[in-house]
Amino acid sequence: MSGYIEGILVILLLNIVFAYAVYWPLAAGQLNLGVAGFVGIGAYASAYASNEYGVPPYLASLGAALVTFAAAIIIAVPVLRTRGIYLALATFAFGQVLHSLFLNLDVVGGAAGYPVNAYIGIGGIATCALGVFLVTLFLDRTRFGLNMVAVHHDNAVSDLFGINVRLYQTLAFAIGAGIAGLGGGLYGHHFSYIEPQNYTILFSIFVVLFVLLGGTQTVFGPLLGAIFFTLLPEALRASEEWRYAIFAVLIIGTMILRPQGLFTVHEIRIFRRLFDRGTPPGRAHG
Amino acid sequence: MLEQQLINGLMLGGIYVLVAVAFTLTIGILNFLNFSIPGVFMLAGVFTWVLLKAGVHWSLAVAGALAVGAAASLLVERCTYSWMRSSDHYVPLVSSMGFLILFENLVLVQWGSDLQRVVLPFSDLNIRYASLVVSIPQLLSLTLAVCLVVALRALLLKTQMGRALRAVAENATTAEILGVGVTRLVPAVFIIGGLFAALGGMLFALNYQQVHPYMGEEVALKGISAMVIGGMGNVWGAVLGGLLIGLTEVLSIHFFNADFVDFFVYGLLLVILFFKPTGLLGASKIVQEKF
Numbered sequence: 001m002s003g004y005i006e007g008i009l010v011i012l013l014l015n016i017v018f019a020y021a022v023y024w025p026l027a028a029g030q031l032n033l034g035v036a037g038f039v040g041i042g043a044y045a046s047a048y049a050s051n052e053y054g055v056p057p058y059l060a061s062l063g064a065a066l067v068t069f070a071a072a073i074i075i076a077v078p079v080l081r082t083r084g085i086y087l088a089l090a091t092f093a094f095g096q097v098l099h100s101l102f103l104n105l106d107v108v109g110g111a112a113g114y115p116v117n118a119y120i121g122i123g124g125i126a127t128c129a130l131g132v133f134l135v136t137l138f139l140d141r142t143r144f145g146l147n148m149v150a151v152h153h154d155n156a157v158s159d160l161f162g163i164n165v166r167l168y169q170t171l172a173f174a175i176g177a178g179i180a181g182l183g184g185g186l187y188g189h190h191f192s193y194i195e196p197q198n199y200t201i202l203f204s205i206f207v208v209l210f211v212l213l214g215g216t217q218t219v220f221g222p223l224l225g226a227i228f229f230t231l232l233p234e235a236l237r238a239s240e241e242w243r244y245a246i247f248a249v250l251i252i253g254t255m256i257l258r259p260q261g262l263f264t265v266h267e268i269r270i271f272r273r274l275f276d277r278g279t280p281p282g283r284a285h286g
Numbered sequence: 287m288l289e290q291q292l293i294n295g296l297m298l299g300g301i302y303v304l305v306a307v308a309f310t311l312t313i314g315i316l317n318f319l320n321f322s323i324p325g326v327f328m329l330a331g332v333f334t335w336v337l338l339k340a341g342v343h344w345s346l347a348v349a350g351a352l353a354v355g356a357a358a359s360l361l362v363e364r365c366t367y368s369w370m371r372s373s374d375h376y377v378p379l380v381s382s383m384g385f386l387i388l389f390e391n392l393v394l395v396q397w398g399s400d401l402q403r404v405v406l407p408f409s410d411l412n413i414r415y416a417s418l419v420v421s422i423p424q425l426l427s428l429t430l431a432v433c434l435v436v437a438l439r440a441l442l443l444k445t446q447m448g449r450a451l452r453a454v455a456e457n458a459t460t461a462e463i464l465g466v467g468v469t470r471l472v473p474a475v476f477i478i479g480g481l482f483a484a485l486g487g488m489l490f491a492l493n494y495q496q497v498h499p500y501m502g503e504e505v506a507l508k509g510i511s512a513m514v515i516g517g518m519g520n521v522w523g524a525v526l527g528g529l530l531i532g533l534t535e536v537l538s539i540h541f542f543n544a545d546f547v548d549f550f551v552y553g554l555l556l557v558i559l560f561f562k563p564t565g566l567l568g569a570s571k572i573v574q575e576k577f
Contacts, residue, residue, distance in 0.1 A: 031376050078560040085319050086563055088379070089514055093555040096507070100548035111545065201507065205321075205383050212380050241395050248388035252365055255381040 010122050012230040013129040014187055015210070019222035020132050021180035022211045027145075028172035029152040030080075031088040033204050034095030035180050040199035041068050041098065042181025043188040044108050047116040050189065057118035061128070061185030068181025072174040080169050095204055102196035113195030120189040128186055132179055133223065140219045148172060209251050215261020224263045290418055291540045292533065297421070299532025300428030301493070304486035305509030306516065306524035307435060308479040314519025315455040315475050321382040322362045323483045323509070324502030325389030330355040330487035331497045332393050335404045344407050348488055355484020356477050358389065363476035386502070393499040404495040427489040434482070435525050442521070451475065455519075508535070511555040517565025526567055530554075 018039065025032040046064035049055040055063065079090045108114040139145050150158040151168045159165050188194045206229075214225025232250075233243035254262065305327060312320040330351040337347035366381035413420045442448040450471055453461040462468045483506070490505060491497050512531045516523025531551055538550040558565060 031379070078556075082559055082563060085313070085379075086559060088319070088376075089510065090556065090559045092507075093511065093552040093559065096548050096552035097556060100545065100552070103545045104549070201503065205387070209380060209383060209387075212376075242391075245388055245391040245395060248384045248391065251384035252381050252388070255377055255384070256365065259377045 006122055008230065008234055010125055010190060012226065013122070013125045014183055014190075015207075015226040015230050016129045016223060017125075017132050017179060017183035017186065018207045019211050019214070019226040020136050021176045021183060022207045023136070023216060023219070023222040024172050024176035024179065026211065026216045027152060028148050028169050030091075030169065030173060031208065032091045032173070032176060033088050033201065033208065034091035034093075034098070035176070035207055036199040036201065036203040037095035037098030038068050038072065038177040038180035039184035039187070039203070040102050040194075040196070041071060042184030043194045043199070044102065044105070044114065044184075045181070046185030047114055047188045047194060048108060050118040051114075051116065057120045057185075057189045058124060060118070061120065061182055061189060064185035065178045065182035068184075069174050069178030072177030073170060075177075076170045076173045080166070080173065092201065092204075095199075095201060099196055099199055099201075102199060109195075111196060113193055114188075116188045116192050116194065118189055119192065120186055122190075125186050125190060128182060132182070133219075136219050209247075212261055213251055213254055215263045217260055217264045218268055220268075221261050221263045225261070228262070287417070288540065291536045293418060293420060295533035295536035296529060297424035297428055297493070297532070298535060299529035300424070300431045301486050301490050301505060301528075302509050302512045302531050303431040303435070303525050303528030304427070304482050304489070305506045306512035306528045307431075307438065307521060308482040308486070309506075309509055309513045310516075310519055310521060310524045311438075311475055311479045311482070313513070314521075315451055316458075316472065318378050319382075319510075320362070320479065321379060322359070322366075322385035322389070323479070324506030325386040326355045326358050326362075326480050326483040326502075327487035327490070327506045328393065328497075328499060328502030329358050329389055330484035331491040331501055332397065332402075332487075332499070334488045334491040335402050335497045336397075338404060338407065351488045351491075352481060352484045355487065356480045359476045359480020359483070360473060361385075362480075363473050390499045390502070397499075399499055401496050401498045404491050404497060406492065406495065421493065423489060423492045427486075427493065430485070430489075431528070432525065434485075435521055438478070439521055447471070447474070508551055511551055514555055514563075515558050515565055517567045520565065520567050523565050523567040527565070530566075 018035065021035050021038065022032060042061070042064035045067045046055075046057070046060035049063060050057050050060040075094065079087065079094065082090045102108070103111050147158070147163050147168055150161070150163060151165050151172075155165050158168075187198075210225040210229035211222045212225070213228060214223065215221030229247065232247065236243055236246060258264075305323060308323050308326075309320065312318050312323075333354045334347055334351040337350045338344065342350070362382060362385050366378045366385070413422065413425070440448075442451060450461070450466045451474075453464070453466050454468055454471055458468055486505070486509075487502065490501065508531050509528070512527035513524050514527070515530060516525065516527030531554075534550050534554055535547050538546045
C-alpha cells in the first residue's frame with residue numbers, strides 16, 4: 001500500500017470515528033458543537049498516560065475513551081439542563097473553554113504542542129473504527145436504540161411510556177464523547193504530535209456538517225458522510241484549493257434538496273426490497 | 287494602565303455590539319442562529335482592505351464593503367431560510383455554517399490566508415487626554431453602535447414595518463394569514479442583520495488595520511456570547527453583552543495573558559447559560575417561549 005493511500009485511509013478511518021462521536025448525541029436530538037473539546041481531552045489524556053507512565057498506546061486510547069465518557073457524564077449535568085439552540089451554544093462554549101485550557105496547560109506543552117512517543121498504526125485505527133461502527137450498529141438494533149429514537153422524537157411521550165428520558169440523553173451525550181476521546185487518542189498516537197490548534201470550533205463544525213450531509217436517520221449516514229467528506233476532496237485534486245469551497249456548496253445544496261441527508265430510511269427500504277425479491281409476497285417486509 | 291484598558295475594552299465592545307445585534311435580530315425574529323454572520327463580517331473587512339488597496343476613496347470603500355455584506359447576507363437568505371422554513375430546527379443552522387466555510391474559503395482562494403495590513407488614508411487618528419489615548423475610528427464605532435441600536439429599537443417599536451416584524455417574531459404563520467408580507471420581510475431582516483455585521487467587520491478592519499479569512503470567527507463568535515449574555519432577542523441585551531465581553535477580554539489580558547481570553551469569555555457564557563439562560567436583561571418573551 002503506497003504512503004499516499006495509507007495516509008488517506010487513516011484520515012478516513014479517524015473521520016468515521018469522529019462522525020459517530022457526533023452521531024450519538026444527534027440521534028437523541030442534541031447538536032454537539034463541542035466535539036473538538038472531547039477529542040482534545042482524549043488526545044491529551046492518552047498522550048500523557050503513554051508518555052509519562054509508559055501505558056501501552058491502545059490501552060491509553062481506550063482509557064481516554066473511558067475518561068472522556070466519565071467527564072461527559074459530569075458535564076452533562078449542567079449542559080443537558082439546556083435544550084435546542086441553547087444546548088448547541090452551551091456545547092460550543094464548552095469546546096471553546098477547553099481549547100483555551102489546552103493552550104494554557106504547560107504540563108502538556110501549551111500552545112507549542114505536545115509530542116507523543118508511542119505509535120499506533122493503521123491496523124489499530126481500522127480495528128477501533130470498525131469496533132465503533134459495529135457497537136453503534138448493534139445498539140441501534142436493540143431496545144436501547146429504539147428508546148433513543150423515541151426520546152429524539154418526543155420527550156414527553158417517551159416519558160409517559162416509561163423511558164427514563166434524562167438517562168438516555170445523558171448516555172447519548174457521554175457515548176458520543178467517549179468515542180470522540182477514543183478518536184483523539186488514536187489521532188495523537190498516529191501522528192505523534194498534538195497541539196491545541198487541532199481542536200477548534202472549525203473541527204467541530206466540519207464533523208457536524210459531514211455527518212448531517214450523510215444523514216442521521218440511520219447508522220449508515222455518518223459512515224457515508226465521512227467517506228464523502230474524505231474522498232471527495234481527493235477526487236477533486238485538480239482544484240485543490242477549491243476543495244472546501246466545493247464541500248460548502250455541496251452542504252448548502254444538500255440542505256436545500258435533501259435536508260434529511262444523503263442516506264435515509266428510504267434507501268434502506270430500497271436495499272431490503274432488492275434482497276427480498278426471492279421471498280413470497282406475504283413475507284416481504286420493509 | 288487600567289484606565290486605558292477599560293477604554294480599549296469599551297471600544298472593542300462596540301464592535302461586538304454590532305455583531306451581537308446582527309445575531310439577535312435573526313434569532314429574535316426568525317428563530318434562527320445564523321452562523322454565516324462571521325462570514326459576512328469577514329467579507330466586509332476584507333473588501334474594505336481590497337478597495338482601499340485599489341486606491342478607491344475611503345467613503346466609496348466603506349460603502350462598497352457594506353454593500354458586499356448586505357448582498358452576501360441576502361444570498362444566505364435566498365439559499366437557507368427561504369427554502370427551509372418547515373424543516374428540522376438545525377437545518378438552516380447547518381446551511382449557514384456551510385456559507386461561513388464557503389465565504390472563508392473563497393477569500394482564501396482569492397487572497398491567501400496571510401494577515402493583510404490595511405493602510406489607512408488618514409494620518410494620526412488619536413485623541414489624547416492626559417496619558418489616555420482614544421482612537422477616532424474606535425470612538426466612532428462605539429457611538430455608531432449605540433446610535434444604530436437606538437434607531438433599530440425605534441424601527442421595531444414605532445414603524446409599520448417594526449410592527450410587522452414583531453408579528454412575524456411571535457408567529458410567522460398567523461402573521462401571514464393576517465396579511466403581513468412575510469416573504470418580503472424576511473429578506474429585510476437579513477439585509478439589516480447583514481449591514482450590522484458588515485459595519486462591524488469594516489470598522490474592525492479600520493480600527494485594528496488587519497484582515498484575514500478567519501477574522502470573523504474570532505470576533506463574531508464572541509458576538510454570539512454577547513448576545514446570549516445580554517439575553518437572546520433583546521437588542522439592549524446585545525449592547526450590554528457586547529460591552530461586557532469587550533471588558534472581560536481586555537481585563538483578562540491585563541491580569542493574565544492573551545491565551546486566557548477565550549477561557550474567561552466563554553466561561554462567562556457557560557455560567558450564564560447554566561444559571562440564567564435568559565441572559566442578564568432577559569431574553570425576549572418570544573425566544574423564551576420557543577426554546
